[in-house]
Amino acid sequence: MASCTPVGTDREGSHDFARVRRIVKTDEFSSVFRLRPTQKTAHFVLYTRHNQLPHARLGVVVAKRFAPRAATRNTIKRVARELFRTSALPPIDCVVRLSRAVNSKDGPATTMRLKAELRVELSRLFAAQVAAQARSVAPPPPSSP
Template identity: 80%
Template sequence: MTGDFSRDRRIVKTDEFSSVFRLRPAYRTAHFVLYTRRTQLPHARLGVVAAKRFAPRAVTRNTIKRITRELFRQSALPALDCIVRLSKPVNTRQDPATTGRLKAELRAELQRLLASASRREADDAGSAT
């Protein structure tokens, strides 16, 4: 991976999101769901959905998106369309803001999610040959 996040590496159109969402969720963690779909493109693409009802503060939603994009750039994913969707609230009364601990937890969770997608595709590609 080149380490960039140019427009051709993003899922931006509603139809593209819908076609990936139609598939079953590939992976789940405590706060996130990852949807994947193989693509004919030479690289992976990413879409991030952080709903206001699960992260009411804009700073939290932006942090989630920023961490997800950073980890996506660093990972060497095969040609997949990936959508990471926040599925449970991340703000609690104990951790209302984006603290360092919350960021570290979200980063670890997202790393596991993207690593599992990469492993699964590598396994699928190996068994297909």
């Protein structure tokens, strides 16, 4: 009989979304929101703050006024979590906030086109954070004589 390891028990290189990887408390959200937005896209604003943990944490804010249907809000959160899990982010707290309406009450809640757009925007936000970390860690290029 094969041994079965529970998902998320391997912390080394883990891509789970356990509670320790989430921003859940109001004061944690507030401390990240106090800082200026790091980046903006057509629909999202990303706020970041360095943390003292060995991993990144994510909070997602999707207001009902910008995504009136629950299915749309849940899709946005699901896509954000999926991309966060697969990104190799530095130890930062990230809050992704929806800043513009994605569809109306009478429109389709979750289309493939909408998911693809959201995925591209969120991927761009997270990739920029990984690139910024790489630039801050990389040694400066050698100067020419």
